[in-house]
Amino acid sequence: MALVFRTATQLVGLLVSLLGWVLSIITTYLPHWKNLNLDLNEMENWTMGLWQTCVIQEEGGMQCKDFDSFLALPAELRISRILMFLSNGLGFLGLLVSGFGLDCLRIGERQQDLKKRLLILGGVLSWTSGITALIPVSWVAHSTVQEFWDETIPEIVPRWEFGEALFIGWFAGFSLVLGGSLLNCAACSARAPPALGHAAEVQTQCSYLENRTADPKV
Secondary structure, three states, X not given: OHHHHHHHHHHHHHHHHHHHHHHHHHHHHOOOOEEEEOOOOOOEEEEEOOOEEEEEEOOOEEEEEEOOOOOOOOHHHHHHHHHHHHHHHHHHHHHHHHHHOOOOOOOOOOOHHHHHHHHHHHHHHHHHHXXXXXXXXXXXXXXXXXXXXXXXXXXXXXXXXEOHHHHHHHHHHHHHHXXXXXXXXXXXXXXXXXXXXXXXXXXXXXXXXXXXHHOOOO
């Protein structure tokens, strides 16, 4: 029963980490980190991501324009690009390493200590990837709130609000943290000991063979 629980925890942790990694990649390239609704023109909405700004019109569809310069971006967007790339890379390494540490994988069955270390390393990488994804998403959300309630900006000026990518990024980060924690818990859990009945039976058979060898008349 303990072995089944251990294997199930490993698989669930790997799948949750995979889900978080995919959502993290989607968050990186989705141009909906911020939304801007214009009261004067309700038929036009603006969105901003890490790579481009887009305008969505009911009649003309969506048109996007890439940022001209990386250095001209605000600090939170520049650092968010770097951190999201780092998160995606760490998440991929975590999935790769922890995959080789699964108990259900036949490779390296006799090297259980090595598989345990790989599983722990993969969990730590996934956990770090989740934290690295949560930092830029939370930073952009914090700056958006500060700008929204900035009293120095006239009320007539439109304000940026949370975009869908922020919520996806939060879910991705927490999924990676949860997946990494599950992998570490599964790696640190003790392996199931052999059944007592089976051990007693083996000991009885060994004693019987020893008695037959010691007494040649039998």
